[in-house]
Amino acid sequence: MSAERYSVLVIGSGVTALMAAVSLARRLPDVQVVRLDTGITDPVDDLIGACRPSIRTFHAALGIDEADVISRTRASYRLGTALSGWADREVFRGHGMYGEPLSGVAFHHLWLRAAPVEPYESFSINASLAARGRFAPPSSVPGSPMAGLDYGLQLDLPAYGQALRSLGRVAGVEEVQGAIASVQRTEDGCGIRALKLTDGRYLTADLYVDADGRGAIVRQSLTSKWVDWSNALLVDRLCVVRKEAPAHLVQDIVIASESGWRYESAAAQAWGYSSAHLNGQNGAIAFRQGRLEDPWRGNCIAIGSAAVSLEPSAATGLHTVCRHIERLIGCWPGHASQATEAEIAFYNRRTAMEADRMRDFIQLPYLLNERPEPFWRAAAAGPVSAELTRDLALFRERGRLATHDEDGFERDEWIASLIGFGIRPRHLDALAQELPMTRIQQRLEAIRL
Amino acid sequence: MSSNRIERIVIVGGGTAGWMAAAALSRFLAHGDTRICLVESEEIGTIGVGEATIPPIRTFNGLLGIDEAAFLRATQGTYKLGIEFVDWGRAGQRYFHPFGRYGRDIAGIDFHQLYLRERTRRAIPKIEDFCVSAAAARAGRFDRPQSDPAHPERDFNYAYHFDASLYAGYLRKYAEHLGVQRFEGRVEHVVLDPESGFVRAVDLTGQRRIEGELFIDASGFRGLLIEQALTTGYEEWQHWLPCDRAIAVPCASAGPPEPFTRSTARAAGWQWRIPLQHRIGNGHVYASAFMEDEQAERVLMENLPASALAPPRHLKFVTGRRKLAWNRNVVALGLSAGFVEPLESTSIHLIQLGIAKLLALFPDRRFEPVERDEYNRAMQTTFEAVRDFVILHYKLTSRPGTAFWSYCSSMSIPDSLERKLALFRGRGRNLRSDGELFGLTSWVAVMLGQGVWPEDYDPAADAFDEAKISTLIDNVQQSIQQTVLGFPAHMDFIQRSGGAAAA
Numbered sequence: 001m002s003a004e005r006y007s008v009l010v011i012g013s014g015v016t017a018l019m020a021a022v023s024l025a026r027r028l029p030d031v032q033v034v035r036l037d038t039g040i041t042d043p044v045d046d047l048i049g050a051c052r053p054s055i056r057t058f059h060a061a062l063g064i065d066e067a068d069v070i071s072r073t074r075a076s077y078r079l080g081t082a083l084s085g086w087a088d089r090e091v092f093r094g095h096g097m098y099g100e101p102l103s104g105v106a107f108h109h110l111w112l113r114a115a116p117v118e119p120y121e122s123f124s125i126n127a128s129l130a131a132r133g134r135f136a137p138p139s140s141v142p143g144s145p146m147a148g149l150d151y152g153l154q155l156d157l158p159a160y161g162q163a164l165r166s167l168g169r170v171a172g173v174e175e176v177q178g179a180i181a182s183v184q185r186t187e188d189g190c191g192i193r194a195l196k197l198t199d200g201r202y203l204t205a206d207l208y209v210d211a212d213g214r215g216a217i218v219r220q221s222l223t224s225k226w227v228d229w230s231n232a233l234l235v236d237r238l239c240v241v242r243k244e245a246p247a248h249l250v251q252d253i254v255i256a257s258e259s260g261w262r263y264e265s266a267a268a269q270a271w272g273y274s275s276a277h278l279n280g281q282n283g284a285i286a287f288r289q290g291r292l293e294d295p296w297r298g299n300c301i302a303i304g305s306a307a308v309s310l311e312p313s314a315a316t317g318l319h320t321v322c323r324h325i326e327r328l329i330g331c332w333p334g335h336a337s338q339a340t341e342a343e344i345a346f347y348n349r350r351t352a353m354e355a356d357r358m359r360d361f362i363q364l365p366y367l368l369n370e371r372p373e374p375f376w377r378a379a380a381a382g383p384v385s386a387e388l389t390r391d392l393a394l395f396r397e398r399g400r401l402a403t404h405d406e407d408g409f410e411r412d413e414w415i416a417s418l419i420g421f422g423i424r425p426r427h428l429d430a431l432a433q434e435l436p437m438t439r440i441q442q443r444l445e446a447i448r449l
Numbered sequence: 450m451s452s453n454r455i456e457r458i459v460i461v462g463g464g465t466a467g468w469m470a471a472a473a474l475s476r477f478l479a480h481g482d483t484r485i486c487l488v489e490s491e492e493i494g495t496i497g498v499g500e501a502t503i504p505p506i507r508t509f510n511g512l513l514g515i516d517e518a519a520f521l522r523a524t525q526g527t528y529k530l531g532i533e534f535v536d537w538g539r540a541g542q543r544y545f546h547p548f549g550r551y552g553r554d555i556a557g558i559d560f561h562q563l564y565l566r567e568r569t570r571r572a573i574p575k576i577e578d579f580c581v582s583a584a585a586a587r588a589g590r591f592d593r594p595q596s597d598p599a600h601p602e603r604d605f606n607y608a609y610h611f612d613a614s615l616y617a618g619y620l621r622k623y624a625e626h627l628g629v630q631r632f633e634g635r636v637e638h639v640v641l642d643p644e645s646g647f648v649r650a651v652d653l654t655g656q657r658r659i660e661g662e663l664f665i666d667a668s669g670f671r672g673l674l675i676e677q678a679l680t681t682g683y684e685e686w687q688h689w690l691p692c693d694r695a696i697a698v699p700c701a702s703a704g705p706p707e708p709f710t711r712s713t714a715r716a717a718g719w720q721w722r723i724p725l726q727h728r729i730g731n732g733h734v735y736a737s738a739f740m741e742d743e744q745a746e747r748v749l750m751e752n753l754p755a756s757a758l759a760p761p762r763h764l765k766f767v768t769g770r771r772k773l774a775w776n777r778n779v780v781a782l783g784l785s786a787g788f789v790e791p792l793e794s795t796s797i798h799l800i801q802l803g804i805a806k807l808l809a810l811f812p813d814r815r816f817e818p819v820e821r822d823e824y825n826r827a828m829q830t831t832f833e834a835v836r837d838f839v840i841l842h843y844k845l846t847s848r849p850g851t852a853f854w855s856y857c858s859s860m861s862i863p864d865s866l867e868r869k870l871a872l873f874r875g876r877g878r879n880l881r882s883d884g885e886l887f888g889l890t891s892w893v894a895v896m897l898g899q900g901v902w903p904e905d906y907d908p909a910a911d912a913f914d915e916a917k918i919s920t921l922i923d924n925v926q927q928s929i930q931q932t933v934l935g936f937p938a939h940m941d942f943i944q945r946s947g948g949a950a951a952a
Contacts, residue, residue: 006908026907027909027910028909028911028912028914029911029912030908030911061556061557104512212482304644329909330878331878332881332907332908333876333908337905340871340872341871342868342871342872342874342875343875343878344878345868345877346868346872346880350880355643360776390819390822390823393819394819394820394823397817397818397820398818398820399579400809400810400820400823402823402826402827403827405882427453427813429479429811430454430455430808430811430812431476431477431808431809431811432812433454434477434478434479
């Protein structure tokens with residue numbers, strides 16, 4: 001092993017930086033982790049604690065006990081997101097399985113063939129529990145209706161951040177308080193040489209992890225191109241408040257309003273709108289949706305919302321953080337050497353694919369909304385990526401889905417969104433047509449909740 | 450119900466591809482009114498290069514409800530645990546590409562990373578000693594995998610070797626039993642719709658016309674419908690894979706059949722050896738730009754393990770893929786869709802995948818382009834991924850001497866492969882993309898087997914205690930040795946499980 005320990009400077013005060021610091025310190029031996037506490041927090045990153053199931057993988061990798069998180073940090077369980085008022089009925093995008101396939105034919109094909117039957121949601125255990133405001137853990141018994149359940153967590157981020165901070169101390173994360181005065185680049189301009197703090201101190205490291213949220217300046221001091229999505233995702237103002245006492249909610253609810261929406265979760269409440277369609281509101285922050293073209297450059301990498309900025313309507317925030325950390329550890333340079341061009345290119349390519357897919361998933365309900373107001377009409381007419389255009393065409397034809405690399409969502413979530421917004425394929429799947437109707441009906445009967 | 454349902458499917462060509470398609474379509478479109486017919490001519494032989502397969506063949510047979518023992522009996526089949534590569538990286542070097550996995554992972558760290566780390570500390574055996582399928586292959590033994598959470602290394606994968614023309618015959622019986630109608634005759638003329646350019650019918654010798662709505666082109670390299678009638682176009686990959694000839698010859702068995710394929714590098718290509726129950730299939734794949742046909746035949750005949758049972762057959766091919774595997778109302782399957790040399794036994798798999806995708810995207814008479822496009826996109830991705838993996842074997846060589854191998858080691862390779870290589874060279878990393886057929890074990894096997902030792906290993910592997918990992922590595926090796934000792938000899942297993950063909 002090398003004599004010099006590889007040093008990492010994680011920049012940021014929020015949950016993103018805390019998650020990154022503790023993960024790197026715990027999972028990578030011989031890495032010296034310093035976190036620069038800049039004192040900057042971001043209301044979106046640090047108050048909206050909706051997590052997809054990926055948070056549980058994150059906890060498992062760190063050996064964090066989920067029951068502990070729940071009891072110590074006012075966290076609760078989360079089954080999915082309900083979109084209310086976007087169309088003439090509520091649309092639920094749940095985790096977990098919808099129904100079960102039959103003879104290799106996907107469940108939604110069976111449901112479409114048997115139509116008209118009960119709503120699609122009545123075949124999802126997550127949707128059924130969410131509608132009743134209940135939760136129970138998944139069952140490992142095959143065939144049990146609870147076997148198809150999957151869940152994420154609803155974190156109260158200020159409390160969660162406290163827990164991560166103490167965990168970080170135990171894992172050896174060194175904390176430095178200070179504000180950045182300037183970023184000094186290497187002579188070729190492709191890397192960072194040091195950070196100068198306002199009190200005159202200098203910080204140096206082998207790798208700089210910029211986790212300082214949307215306003216992050218360290219990574220941005222190297223050349224960077226921002227891929228802007230504001231034409232596709234119109235919401236550019238947000239106002240977030242923490243709830244005094246957590247509400248009993250097992251799902252997030254995003255309620256459409258004239259020029260945006262109101263967001264309700266167990267721990268937080270938020271309003272999002274488009275400044276082009278509504279005059280400024282007190283307490284709202286401006287934010288832009290998009291991503292850095294290459295979040296990792298030389299010895300500096302931006303993670304979380306410093307790299308990919310998206311609205312909270314599909315709970316992608318902490319999901320993104322978990323995925324970025326996991327991918328960074330997967331590409332870890334280590335052993336006092338620098339990352340190779342191949343590793344950096346790999347990281348950037350996969351991160352971009354994943355972010356673009358998230359943008360499409362978030363944009364989908366805007367494209368399919370049924371509201372008359374100018375904001376909603378403009379959102380429905382927004383530019384659509386080639387991939388999403390193709391996916392929509394394929395689904396509209398016969399209910400089929402293409403496969404994608406780095407799709408952070410389950411196929412069932414895509415299907416639930418499409419069917420929830422009333423898209424009915426023009427034709428039935430050929431193999432579903434071959435199955436006898438009596439068998440399909442028996443199957444539906446058996447699994448209806 | 451939609452009146453646009455496809456009612457008549459015509460399959461042109463009765464080789465492995467044609468009858469696989471007939472069997473699968475008749476099985477999954479069994480309930481409706483779809484009529485399936487297949488046109489073939491006994492005058493045209495089948496090529497049947499794909500006698501060795503990869504594990505997904507078991508899924509295909511499983512979906513058709515085919516019993517393994519009956520299938521082996523009917524096709525003179527044997528089990529296959531992987532491929533042994535001889536003299537590829539350099540002369541005298543052997544390695545095994547196993548169907549299965551290496552050792553066991555710990556806390557998300559791949560075993561090969563633990564192996565690479567251990568190797569920096571002490572001398573340890575080749576990585577294949579940590580894979581039960583490789584160890585069983587070397588011992589000439591076979592048993593079915595077990596899924597035992599306490600011994601994850603006992604869970605492996607396997608495929609078959611079989612006589613492709615017997616397999617086609619077996620599937621023919623299966624398909625005909627389910628109502629597929631077979632027509633004997635050569636296609637003389639293809640009738641196109643003057644407006645849409647769709648194929649409407651094929652005219653056979655003897656003035657019989659066969660009409661259809663969906664056509665499967667399983668006519669082989671010439672692509673009777675997809676190319677000769679629809680001029681779809683072909684993308685050639687010869688600059689990356691210069692082999693363009695093969696000579697095939699069966700020979701007598703030399704002892705009991707081995708449960709693996711062997712591929713031996715030769716001066717301008719390579720030689721295959723596929724052990725069946727009653728004989729051994731042999732072949733020499735070579736580049737005509739670097740070796741004359743006569744010499745290639747001599748190389749093959751001088752390197753047979755036993756006496757030849759038939760005269761050698763010469764085949765020509767152009768490596769590449771049809772630009773659109775599905776064009777208008779014609780879906781090309783098998784050689785008409787494209788060809789990558791059988792180095793990794795992918796021919797039958799590409800057929801099977803084409804069938805599965807076709808069923809998943811099955812059209813109706815309107816033939817909406819959106820499904821066709823998705824099919825073509827998916828097939829292109831898979832073909833290219835297979836191509837890259839096969840190129841890797843040629844690229845990673847330090848064989849001295851011949852012009853052919855110097856060309857291969859210095860040729861430029863596709864960017865997609867360049868990226869994979871660079872990532873592996875750094876810290877032994879590999880990540881599978883969608884549509885990619887070969888997984889981590891395969892890439893690790895070929896990279897390490899042909900001498901690409903990463904500069905470093907994944908630093909996350911350092912998170913584990915040295916002594917613990919050392920013990921684990923020894924335990925895995927011992928457990929594998931013991932497991933294999935409990936396996937019966939390959940041929941004994943075939944006999945015991947009822948798979949032996951009548952002598």
